[in-house]
Amino acid sequence: MxxxxxxxxxxxxxxxxxxxxxxxxxxxxxxWPTEIQPITKITILCRSLGRRCGIADYAVTLAQKLAATAVPTIEEVAPDTEVLLIQYEPSFYDGQEDVLTEIKAANPETIVVLESHTTPSNIPEDARWHAIIATKRSFYPGAVRLSLCLPALSESGAEQPRELRLGSFGFALPAKRYELIVDLAKRLDVPAMILAAHNNANPVIERLSASYLKQLKKLQDHNVQIIDDFMPLDEVIKRLRTCSHIVSFMEDNGEQSASLRTMALAGRPLIALRSRQAEEVGAILVDEIGAITRDFLESCRDLPVVYDGIEDYKAFLHSMAVVRSLKDQIxxxxxxxxxxxxxxxxxxxxxxxxxxxxxxxxxxxxxxxxxxxxxxxxxxxxxxxxxxxxxxxxxxxxxxxxxxxxxxxxxxxxxxxxxxxxxxxxxxxxxxxxxxxxxxxxxxxxxxxxxxxxxxxxxxxxxxxxxxxxxxxxxxxxxxxxxxxxxxxxxxxxxxxxxxxxxxxx
Known part of the structure; x- marks a missing residue:
């Protein structure tokens, strides 16, 4: 009542x-706003910038394709940055609190994206309340997907060599398992060239890479070249195109592989042990290395076709432009x-x-x-x-x-x-x-x-x-x-x- x-x-x-x-x-x-002005002030933050590191290379490539600025520290991020893309790899940070401190140090008006290059279990749990989480492939609750973008190459294609010659590329780290490629080359009696640069992203990785490279060089002979020069991507592709086939036996770490995607750009058949990351770049998959013979190589003709993740970035940046345009509206x-x-x-x-x-x-x-x-x-x-x-x-x-x-x-x-x-x-x-x-x-x-x-x-x-x-x-x-x-x-x-x-x- x-x-x-x-x-x-x-x-x-x-x-x-x-x-x-x-x-x-x-x-x-x-x-509702009808004109959406694009996001133009973008900063890529990568702590390993300037070092021999795949993520640092990627940060430079991404900055070029997005007309963004790449910096190694949060202090160098311009205050008027609209979107900040932090390239996150746990080994770059002194624990999870270090990551959160970096995120919180950004201008409150800046949209911060923690772009993960690691498995979801390594992403700080509290980070999602302070930044947008972006993953390359793996599922993470509430994350956006930003697939690896492809480098812009100036080197044109070249005719495939008639003679069999194997090639591979990536930093000198045990997970690449280059020794298996050396064994394959010796078994088939074909030359092989492995571009395995020393990685110095941080002191721990630097020591690990140096140790592995030292062991790897002991395996080279007149038929197997181990090249540890750190090269621009154009030069990497140019050298890979001197090979008839590209081979990768790397471990499947659960994420997209930048080196596999680079190898896929060489315009040569790419052969890899079955894994999701190899499947994503259109590699010819095998279940065991023993299945690769000279006849198998000579019959391989299919070339990989790789999705360029830059389209993911463009779609994401457009959504952030919509966010900005709605500020007055709401x-x-x-x-x-x-x-x-x-x-x-x-x-x-x-x-x-x-x-x-x-x-x-x-x-x-x-x-x-x-x-x-x-x-x-x-x-x-x-x-x-x-x-x-x-x-x-x-x-x-x-x-x-x-x-x-x-x-x-x-x-x-x-x-x-x-x-x-x-x-x-x-x-x-x-x-x-x-x-x-x-x-x-x-x-x-x-x-x-x-x-x-x-x-x-x-x-x-x-x-x-x-x-x-x-x-x-x-x-x-x-x-x-x-x-x-x-x-x-x-x-x-x-x-x-x-x-x-x-x-x-x-």
Missing amino acids: ESKLDRLLADQAPAIQRPSDSHLRSSNPLP QHDDGVYTRDPRQLERLDWLKARATGRTLDVGVGNGFSTNYIRAEVGAEIRPDRLHYASLRYPHIDFVLLDARIKVLPGFETVVLGEIIEHMSFIEAREMLAKWAQANPKRILITTPNTGKPNYDPELVHNIEHVWYPTEDALRRITPSGYEMNITTSSGEDFLLVELTKVSATSP
């Missing part, structure tokens, strides 16, 4: 906040939170209590959803939903009017700065619906407008329909829940925790 207070609050709602121009702009957003930027310690205190309160699988209702631009580590965000406005989905791909976002529909299966439901945007009666009915979804807790924050000397600048969205008070909030407590109300340190926000009451035995 509707009480006198309920009627009073419902009657007062229009008088408390009548629709203003700002209200209309927020409820009826501007037309009327909600990160500065709402980052420039105001009172807002960050509110978010810290939510983050500390949002345990278990968490749903954030009313995501704004997604910043707060990401900040409190919610797995799912619900939003009523399509433009804000689109922005958040692109900006935070590791979070699942759904289009939802929380007054009408609820989502079950969450331990925590967060309603941050939501209930004041609807009438008292709507707020009470909405909470009753969400209580039926049976979350362990419902967290609510709302501006404490009853505070003496309340600062109106705290609220950046004047759509508020009523001003919740402690007494009014207690009257919307759903059945089966207990309500605890506190305030932030400066009493700027009411902080409400609804906790599911445990069933008692009869």
